[in-house]
Amino acid sequence: MDTPRADAPPLLDIRGLTKSFAAQRALDGVDLTLRAGEIHALLGENGAGKSTLIKAATGIIARDAGTIRLDGREIDPKSGAEAVATGIATVYQEVNLLPNLSVAENLYLGRQPTRFGLVRSAEMRRNARALLAGFGLDIDVAAPLADYSVAIQHICAIARSVDLSARVLILDEPTASLDVHEVEILFRVMRELKSRGIGIVFVTHFLDQVYAICDRITVLRNGRLVGERPVAGLPKLELVRMMLGRELAEVETRRPERDAVAADTSMPLARFDAFGRSRYVEPFELVLRRGTVVGLAGLLGSGRTETARLVFGAEAADCGTATVDGTTVRIGSPRDAVRHGFGFCPEERKTEGIVAELTVRENIVLALQARRGWTRPLPRREQDEITARFIRLLDIRPADPDRPIGLLSGATSRRCCLPAGWRPIRAC
Numbered sequence: 259m260d261t262p263r264a265d266a267p268p269l270l271d272i273r274g275l276t277k278s279f280a281a282q283r284a285l286d287g288v289d290l291t292l293r294a295g296e297i298h299a300l301l302g303e304n305g306a307g308k309s310t311l312i313k314a315a316t317g318i319i320a321r322d323a324g325t326i327r328l329d330g331r332e333i334d335p336k337s338g339a340e341a342v343a344t345g346i347a348t349v350y351q352e353v354n355l356l357p358n359l360s361v362a363e364n365l366y367l368g369r370q371p372t373r374f375g376l377v378r379s380a381e382m383r384r385n386a387r388a389l390l391a392g393f394g395l396d397i398d399v400a401a402p403l404a405d406y407s408v409a410i411q412h413i414c415a416i417a418r419s420v421d422l423s424a425r426v427l428i429l430d431e432p433t434a435s436l437d438v439h440e441v442e443i444l445f446r447v448m449r450e451l452k453s454r455g456i457g458i459v460f461v462t463h464f465l466d467q468v469y470a471i472c473d474r475i476t477v478l479r480n481g482r483l484v485g486e487r488p489v490a491g492l493p494k495l496e497l498v499r500m501m502l503g504r505e506l507a508e509v510e511t512r513r514p515e516r517d518a519v520a521a522d523t524s525m526p527l528a529r530f531d532a533f534g535r536s537r538y539v540e541p542f543e544l545v546l547r548r549g550t551v552v553g554l555a556g557l558l559g560s561g562r563t564e565t566a567r568l569v570f571g572a573e574a575a576d577c578g579t580a581t582v583d584g585t586t587v588r589i590g591s592p593r594d595a596v597r598h599g600f601g602f603c604p605e606e607r608k609t610e611g612i613v614a615e616l617t618v619r620e621n622i623v624l625a626l627q628a629r630r631g632w633t634r635p636l637p638r639r640e641q642d643e644i645t646a647r648f649i650r651l652l653d654i655r656p657a658d659p660d661r662p663i664g665l666l667s668g669a670t671s672r673r674c675c676l677p678a679g680w681r682p683i684r685a686c
C-alpha cells in the first residue's frame with residue numbers, strides 16, 4: 259500500500275495537546291495527524307515529549323488541554339483500557355504481557371472462550387494459531403511466552419491489540435532491543451497492518467528505520483512541535499537539524515575533530531588485550547583513546563553487553579590484561595573499575611542503573627558515595643554543589659535535583675549513572 263495522500267481524512271487527529279508536570283511544560287500545544295494505512299514516525303531527542311504525547315493521548319496521564327479525534331469523532335480516553343476500547347492500542351518497548359503464561363493465554367487474556375464457566379483451551383489455541391498465522395508466525399502457542407524472543411513477544415502484543423480491534427497502533431520504541439533480523443520480522447508485520455488500513459505511530463531513535471518503513475514524520479523538540487514532513491525526499495541532515503535544532507554547518511564542522519581522533523597514535527587511555535572469561539566472552543582486544551567513542555556492534559546474543567560488563571568488572575575476567583594509562587591494572591570488580599575512572603550505564607537502567615524512587619540528587623550522590631566509601635559521607639553543601647555540576651554537565655532536564663529519577667525520560671535518567679566513575683570519568 260502506498261503512502262496515503264496528505265489530503266486524506268485523518269484517522270487520528272491530535273490538536274493542541276498540552277501537559278505540564280509541576281512547573282515544567284512537557285508538551286506545549288502539539289498536533290499530530292495520522293491517516294489510515296500510514297506509518298508515522300514520532301521523533302525527537304531524549305526528553306522531547308514523545309512518551310508524554312503517547313500517554314496523554316491514550317489516557318494514561320491526564321492532559322491539560324487539547325483534543326483527540328478518531329475518525330472525526332472526539333474521544334476522551336481516561337485509561338489505557340478505554341483507549342483500547344475506542345480503537346487505539348499501544349505496545350511499549352517493555353512488552354506488557356505475562357511471560358509465564360502461554361502465548362495463547364496471553365493473546366486471549368481476559369476474553370478466553372468458555373463453556374459452562376470452563377476455558378476451552380483447544381479452541382483458544384486454534385484461534386491463537388490462526389491469529390498469528392495472519393502475521394506470518396507459526397509457533398507453538400501452548401509454550402510460555404517467555405520461551406520466545408523479544409521480537410516474537412512484540413508481535414504477540416501487536417496481534418492481541420489488533421485482534422482487540424485496534425485501528426491505531428502506537429509502537430513505542432519496539433526495535434530498541436531487536437537485532438536486524440528481528441527488526442525485519444517486525445517490519446513485515448507493520449507492512450501487513452498498513453495494508454489492512456491500520457494507522458501506526460512508530461517511535462524510534464533509529465533514523466535508518468524511519469527511512470525504511472515510514473511515510474511521514476512528526477518531530478518534537480522540548481515539548482513543542484517542530485514540524486510534520488513526508489519522509490520521501492526529506493534529506494537526513496535536514497531531519498537531524500529538525501531534531502537537534504542546530505544548523506547543518508554546526509553538525510558538519512564536528513567531522514575534522516573526529517578524523518583527528520581517529521589518527522591519534524598516542525598512548526591509549528585504556529586497553530584490554532586477550533581479555534575474556536571462559537563460557538562468557540571469548541578473549542577480545544579493545545583500545546580506548548582520549549576523546550573517542552567506540553561502538554560495540556553485533557547481533558543480539560553476540561556478546562556486546564557481556565563485553566561491557568567485563569570491561570567494567572561486573573563480571574570478572576579470567577584471562578588477558580587491562581592497561582590504564584600504560585600501567586597494567588586489575589579490573590575484577592566494579593569497585594576496581596570505578597577506582598580507575600570507568601563509569602557504566604547499564605542496559606537495564608531501571609533495575610541496574612538507578613534507584614527509581616530516589617531523587618536525582620540522591621542517585622548522583624549514591625553513585626559518588628560508592629567511590630568514596632561509606633565511612634566518609636559527602637557533606638550536604640558538597641552534595642548540592644556536585645549535584646548542580648552534574649545536572650549541568652549531563653544536561654539533565656528538567657534541572658531539578660529533588661525530582662524522583664524514575665519520572666525523567668529514559669535516556670536522561672540513564673545519564674545519572676555516570677557520576678559513579680567520576681574522577682573525571684575516563685571511559686564508560
Ligand SMILES: Nc1ncnc2c1ncn2[C@@H]1O[C@H](COP(=O)(O)OP(=O)(O)OP(=O)(O)O)[C@@H](O)[C@H]1O
Pocket residue numbers: 279284302303304305306307308309310311655656665666667668669670
Ligand atoms: N511523570 C512525570 N513527572 C514529571 N516529569 C515528567 C514525567 N514524565 C515525563 N516528564 C518530563 O517530561 C519531559 C518529556 O519526557 P518524555 O519522557 O515525554 O520524553 P521522550 O521524548 O519520550 O524521551 P525519551 O526518548 O528519552 O524516552 C522530560 O523532561 C521528562 O523529565
